[in-house]
Amino acid sequence: MSNFFLYLGMGLFTLVFLCLYRGVFGPGVLNRIAAISAIGTKTLVILLIMGFIYHRVDMFVDISMVYALLNFIGTIAAAKYLENGGEI
Amino acid sequence: MTRVTDDIIIRAVARVIMPFIQIYALYVIMHGHHSPGGGFQGGVILGASFILYLITHGLEDAKKRMSELKAGLFSSFGLLIYSGIGLLCLIMGSNYLDYGRLSTLLKVIPAQARSLGILGVEIGVGIAVMAVMFSIFFDISTGGVVPEDEQELETGDE
Numbered sequence: 001m002s003n004f005f006l007y008l009g010m011g012l013f014t015l016v017f018l019c020l021y022r023g024v025f026g027p028g029v030l031n032r033i034a035a036i037s038a039i040g041t042k043t044l045v046i047l048l049i050m051g052f053i054y055h056r057v058d059m060f061v062d063i064s065m066v067y068a069l070l071n072f073i074g075t076i077a078a079a080k081y082l083e084n085g086g087e088i
Numbered sequence: 089m090t091r092v093t094d095d096i097i098i099r100a101v102a103r104v105i106m107p108f109i110q111i112y113a114l115y116v117i118m119h120g121h122h123s124p125g126g127g128f129q130g131g132v133i134l135g136a137s138f139i140l141y142l143i144t145h146g147l148e149d150a151k152k153r154m155s156e157l158k159a160g161l162f163s164s165f166g167l168l169i170y171s172g173i174g175l176l177c178l179i180m181g182s183n184y185l186d187y188g189r190l191s192t193l194l195k196v197i198p199a200q201a202r203s204l205g206i207l208g209v210e211i212g213v214g215i216a217v218m219a220v221m222f223s224i225f226f227d228i229s230t231g232g233v234v235p236e237d238e239q240e241l242e243t244g245d246e
Contacts, residue, residue, distance in 0.1 A: 062116065062124055066133060069109060073140050076102075080093060080143060 002053055009049040016042050033078045040071035092146030102144040109137040117214045121203070127210035131217025138222045147230065159223040166216025173208050185209065 016039055023035035044064045051060030093099060117130030142150040174185040182189035187205025188198040196204070 059123055065112065066116075066129070069112075069133065070136060073136055073143070076098065076140070077143055083093075 005049050005052045009046055009053070012042050012046050012049070016046075029082060033075065033082075036078075037071060037075045040067065040074075044068050044071070092149075093144055099144050102140050106137050106141060109140070110134060113137065113214075113218075117210055118207070120210050121206060127213030128217050130210070131214040132221060134214060134218040135221030135225075138218070139225050142222075142225065142229065154222055156223065156226055159219045159226065162219035163216045163223065166212045166214070166219065169212030169215065170209055173205060173212070177205070 019035045019038045019042065023032050023039065026032050026035055044067050047060050047064040047067065048057070051057040051064075054060075113130045113133035115130075116125035116133060117127060120126035120130065138150070138154050141153060173187075176193075177186050177189055178184050180189040180193065185205075187202045189201075190205050191198040191201035194201050194204060
């Protein structure tokens with residue numbers, strides 16, 4: 001069962017790089033914001049999978065919740081920055 | 089300058105989610121010696137809740153909750169808690185921030201005194217980090233000029 005989570009994590013780790021490509025070369029800023037938000041969500045799931053691999057899910061849930069929260073606030077700030085051209 | 093967003097969904101979600109963020113921040117601070125986290129991390133989450141309020145509800149409403157003056161006072165107060173506990177240990181006759189000697193003052197065994205001492209220090213660090221995070225964001229979003237100062241400057245020029 002531990003191998004299953006390991007391969008799942010490696011698969012998500014590969015997908016992060018595809019999102020990173022969209023974040024670096026993506027046409028327009030909106031694509032970049034969406035890519036960064038998707039990377040944050042993938043990182044959250046990878047953290048939980050790491051918790052399953054190390055049998056310490058209770059520790060990693062705390063970190064992943066903080067990650068989700070900061071990702072949410074960051075996305076709102078970036079979207080609001082874009083909405084009116086340079087003003088948060 | 090931070091303006092008010094006119095999107096009702098963002099405002100409602102921020103208003104609902106803010107108390108839960110703060111409860112979670114208090115959990116991270118209080119549970120810091122059993123799980124990941126501690127004073128700094130909890131303070132950052134606590135500061136993030138105020139930053140979320142400032143982003144969604146604008147500068148005027150945020151200044152009623154947490155003004156620049158209050159942020160400065162809170163950061164000094166957190167530092168006072170931290171250094172006060174450290175100096176208390178120094179006065180009791182041990183090293184700076186060596187909480188074992190506080191057991192005579194708190195009337196508990198030294199191991200419990202260490203646990204309570206680190207908890208007090210973490211609360212102080214959490215308050216200071218929260219206030220400084222908000223203060224930095226406040227200064228960046230206003231460009232260092234709050235509206236009252238701007239009016240004073242304009243009238244001063246006339």
